[in-house]
Amino acid sequence: MLKNLLLNRNLTCLFFILIISSFEKIHAQNAQVINFNSLQKIYSNKSDTTYFIHFFASWCLPCLNELPDFVSFSDQHKNEKVKMIFVSLDMKKDSIKTLPQLIEKFKINVPVFLLDETNADKWINMVDKKWSGSIPATLILNNEKKYKKFFSESMSLQTLNKLVK
Amino acid sequence: MIKNIFDFSLLVAICVLSLGFSIKGNKSSYDFHLKNVGGNFVSLKDYPSAKGFIIVFTCNHCPFAKLYPERLNGLNSKYKNLGVPLIAICSSDTITYAEDSFLKMIEKAKNENFNFPYLCDGEQLAAKNFGAQKTPHAFILWKEKNNWTIKYSGAIDDNGAEPDKVQHHYVSDAVDELLKSKKVSIPETKSIGCQIHFRK
Structure with a gap:
C-alpha cells in the first residue's frame, strides 16, 4: 500500500517534470538556429510577399525599446502578404536563456531565428553594403516588385505602416 | 574714425x-585630451616616439566588448614595445548606460587588469571625430609625414565568442604589415557591436 503510494507519487513527480520540460522545449523551439545562407534563401523567395527582416539582440537596449512596435506591426498585418522575420544576433550561449524569455515577454508569434555566424564581416555586406553592423537594423524586400530598402536605425509602428502602403 | x-x-x-x-x-587631427581611469589625462602627443596607435572604442556594458579585455591586454603587451601602444576609449552615453560611468570604468579596469589607458570620452567628441559607431570598434592610426592617418577600421578579429577559433587577427595583422612598411591588406571590416548612442 505504502509502496504503491510512493510509486504513485514518484510517477506524478515524473509527469510534472515531463510537462515542465516539454514547455521549455516549446519555448526553445521558438528561436531556430540558422546560418546566413539559409536565412537569405527564405527572404529571396520570388513571391509578392513583403519581407521585414529585423536584426536585433536581447542585449541591445534600443532594439528592446522598439520591439513592441514590430510585434504590433506583424500582428496587424498577419492576414496580408507581409512576413516579419526576427533575426537575433545574440551569442549562442546566452540565447538559450534570454531568447525564450524575450519571445514570451514580447508575445512574439512569428519566426525568431538565431543567426549562427561568427564572422560578421562575411555576411553584413550581403544584407546591405552601407550597413556598419550596428543594430537595430531592418531589411525590407519584395522580390516580385523588386523593392529593397534597408534601415540601420530604430523604427516606429508609424514608419513601418507607411512602408507597407 | x-x-x-x-x-x-x-x-x-x-x-x-x-x-x-x-x-x-x-x-583631420585625431588627437584628444581625455581623462584616464588613473586620474591623469592622456593625449596622443604624450607619446612622441609612437609609430602608431591601436585605438579601441569600447565600454563596460556591451556583451561584445566584454569578450575582449584579455585580447586587448595581449595586443598592448605585444605592440607597446614596438612603438604601437593601445588606448581604449569609452564614449558611451552614461545617461542611457549607467554601467559605463567613470567610476564603473575605474572598477572595470582594475578587475580586468587593463594594462592600457581606459579613457572617458564624456563629450563623445573622440568617437565622432573617429567615426566610431559601435563597441568594440578598433582603429589603427599611423604616423605619416607627422600626421596621423587611419589605416584600419573595424573588428579586432573575426570571432568574439570563441577566441581559440579566430582565423583573422585583423588588428594585429594590420599592425604587423604597417611595421614592415607594407600596405594594410584588409583596411576595413564590419562587425556586430553595441551602437554608440550619441546624445543629441
Missing part, C-alpha cells in the same frame, strides 16, 4: 572666419 571702426570690424570678421576654418582644419 569711421574708417578705423570699419577696419576693426573687418579684422574681427577675418579673425572669426579664420577661426571657423581652423576648427574645420582640426577635424
Whole structure:
C-alpha cells in the first residue's frame, strides 16, 4: 500500500517534470538556429510577399525599446502578404536563456531565428553594403516588385505602416 | 574714425572666419585630451616616439566588448614595445548606460587588469571625430609625414565568442604589415557591436 503510494507519487513527480520540460522545449523551439545562407534563401523567395527582416539582440537596449512596435506591426498585418522575420544576433550561449524569455515577454508569434555566424564581416555586406553592423537594423524586400530598402536605425509602428502602403 | 571702426570690424570678421576654418582644419587631427581611469589625462602627443596607435572604442556594458579585455591586454603587451601602444576609449552615453560611468570604468579596469589607458570620452567628441559607431570598434592610426592617418577600421578579429577559433587577427595583422612598411591588406571590416548612442 505504502509502496504503491510512493510509486504513485514518484510517477506524478515524473509527469510534472515531463510537462515542465516539454514547455521549455516549446519555448526553445521558438528561436531556430540558422546560418546566413539559409536565412537569405527564405527572404529571396520570388513571391509578392513583403519581407521585414529585423536584426536585433536581447542585449541591445534600443532594439528592446522598439520591439513592441514590430510585434504590433506583424500582428496587424498577419492576414496580408507581409512576413516579419526576427533575426537575433545574440551569442549562442546566452540565447538559450534570454531568447525564450524575450519571445514570451514580447508575445512574439512569428519566426525568431538565431543567426549562427561568427564572422560578421562575411555576411553584413550581403544584407546591405552601407550597413556598419550596428543594430537595430531592418531589411525590407519584395522580390516580385523588386523593392529593397534597408534601415540601420530604430523604427516606429508609424514608419513601418507607411512602408507597407 | 569711421574708417578705423570699419577696419576693426573687418579684422574681427577675418579673425572669426579664420577661426571657423581652423576648427574645420582640426577635424583631420585625431588627437584628444581625455581623462584616464588613473586620474591623469592622456593625449596622443604624450607619446612622441609612437609609430602608431591601436585605438579601441569600447565600454563596460556591451556583451561584445566584454569578450575582449584579455585580447586587448595581449595586443598592448605585444605592440607597446614596438612603438604601437593601445588606448581604449569609452564614449558611451552614461545617461542611457549607467554601467559605463567613470567610476564603473575605474572598477572595470582594475578587475580586468587593463594594462592600457581606459579613457572617458564624456563629450563623445573622440568617437565622432573617429567615426566610431559601435563597441568594440578598433582603429589603427599611423604616423605619416607627422600626421596621423587611419589605416584600419573595424573588428579586432573575426570571432568574439570563441577566441581559440579566430582565423583573422585583423588588428594585429594590420599592425604587423604597417611595421614592415607594407600596405594594410584588409583596411576595413564590419562587425556586430553595441551602437554608440550619441546624445543629441
